[in-house]
Amino acid sequence: MTHAMLHRLAPWRTAPRWHVALSGGLDSTVLLHQLATLARTDTFPPLHAIHVHHGLQAAADAWPQHCQRLCDALGVPLTVVRVQVAPGASLEAAARTARYQAFEQALGAGEVLLTGQHRDDQAETLLFRLLRGAGVRGLAAMPEQRALGVGHLVRPLLHISRTQLQAYAQAHHLDWVDDPSNTDTRFARNYLRQDVMPLITGRWPQAAQTLARAASHMAEAQGLLAELAEGDLRAAATPGAFPWLNVPSLELAPLVALSDARQRNALQHWLAGFTRLPDTQHWASWPELRDAAPSATPVWALGDGRLLRAGGRLWWLSELWRAEPQGQVHWPMPAQPLDLPGNGQVRLCGLAPQGRVQVRYRQGGEVMHTPGRGRRDLKRLLNETGLPPFVRGRLPLLFVDGQLTAVANLPAIGGNGVDLRWLPPTNAQRLR
Template structure:
């Protein structure tokens, strides 16, 4: 007799019938064992893509050393190929978070384009995650808890058990006499999630039997609210998007004067949306950095440092600088005698076109440079770059051409060419 959870899983998988393959994130525990068994035995091979499994070996506890062999045995019984991937977990305050980050990175690197990764989180996990984030004071984004599906690198991730309670999975496992491993760390109530799972959620279910389904419904409400906030952010972004005054600059930007007209709450909503793919979620205490940047004097050069980069201001323009752009570039002393493309360490590529004099030297700005222009005489380079509307953070990176110690050309600035540079052009392609 088919267990009642099987049709629910099959329904979740209908949109993914044309994926190149289904790959199960297999830990050997109850949840992933049930999921793998359903896919391998309850869905005919002719009705699904190729099926395989992947086990991520963290090496964090002695008990786990036997789990790869167990997973291999289960997969052999089911006729499913298994890949075992060993990873190193970074040493940091939260070992759980570090392991999770390393695990998802490994999945993203291992999966093939458009392949579907199937993970076995269930309704109890959803409730646990929602309560955990609520107690941390998370906003609407965090209170959406575990998403049912999302992109993962070039592949996709789906959680087909998310609407099914763990008790249902236990019933299925007992019906089919499945064997699984138990992670001893799950019994350690020192960990917050384990405490919620073992102490708080059972109490809630005693008083309110529908706790799991109600909490899942709450996450769906949060997802709807987040979509409305995203729609509002998109409208605000259309008004604030920076129409790049520098066509060759591959950096995202916003217009500060347009953002400043919004309420504080809409400013934060817009920035959360715009920065979502650039930096992890911004903690409440870090928003003071935004107000400092926004309200700084016109001639200031404020920087709002965040994870993986920073938001900087130049006049009324905001730019996001990735981490690689915040480091100082190496001193460069290129000698060029012929046209071509030249790699600038940590600073993109320089392309030289046209006819060169015998020799030109490529350097970066150090300060105090002057330049002789045919119609303007001798001018300070600092003032010339200001006139070209070159942001401050670019001025130490933009390549300069010298001949016999005389500055004769500035890359990407056709109006900043001396008389000796009329026969060639410098095109700088900054790092992405």
């Protein structure tokens, strides 16, 4: 068991720090004890433990103290993080979300979070997802490693059985806590663990190992699908006409040229960086967006944002794009950059205009004087540029003494020598 774990940890030996997700249960207790013991004779990154307290049951109030005693005995520093679990349909999912948010916030650049999921957990995950009708990505179950914030999540025990962990704990006289909720078979995973898996292993003793191996095969298949998706996306990842937007987008035509299955595969791969992926039923909205009339501006609402079609491209907008800025911002010193509440920053290139300077947003009916064309409606001018509609309500407009003088990042509209540069907010895209 030790050799297998060290083999899987070898690529992470140069990380700045290893964090162990310590629940106090069997799995994480064995993981921490083994690492702390090996660190006495081996060269590891600094070791640190994190205990997340969800506050969902009275029994859990004693677990931070238990974890502290264990860490004190092993000489490992411990951080206890208390989280609030959002109410919802699935308490398990909400607790997991809160837990991993806490882990992500704790990780520094390049640091590694080590968790104690083992082979039996992997088998249960595969079975659970199979019963939910998951595709290849879901049936790959838990990856051995993945990105987590600015660090990495690594599961070094995925090839080790629960029986092996119990044997290690007993041999080293370890104490661990048992979560009372683990026996509540109203939770799907507990039902699989307590009632279903014993029946399966009673008939097929190697079922956990076999199911974990099937998950590994699925992970390999998913890797091949990812390679195919990356090739398909290269053709669609052409630069748009407005690179300053810095909004993820794809050219639609190369995607439409693919088969339906390859379209879904490419989009799943691309969207995975931004949002929770849609289920099978939700994918019915993709053809509606794809096949809408060219003049339409269809929207596909997803878990963490929206996919829009405009100007022959697909655009990903996070939830932060929903609230458009309102009102006006006075600019008393236009020679200096101006921060816009919730909307990035603007600055003027060249000489600052004289007069009362303000930044406003579209309300409708704005007109602008254009050299050689006279007064023109702003809506018509923006239509001529092809600027996607979703940007227009957020686009800063420069007013001098009440007159519309410049439109951010579109100096050709005014043609009067005033160049307003806009840097959209960096958090307008929330990458997962």
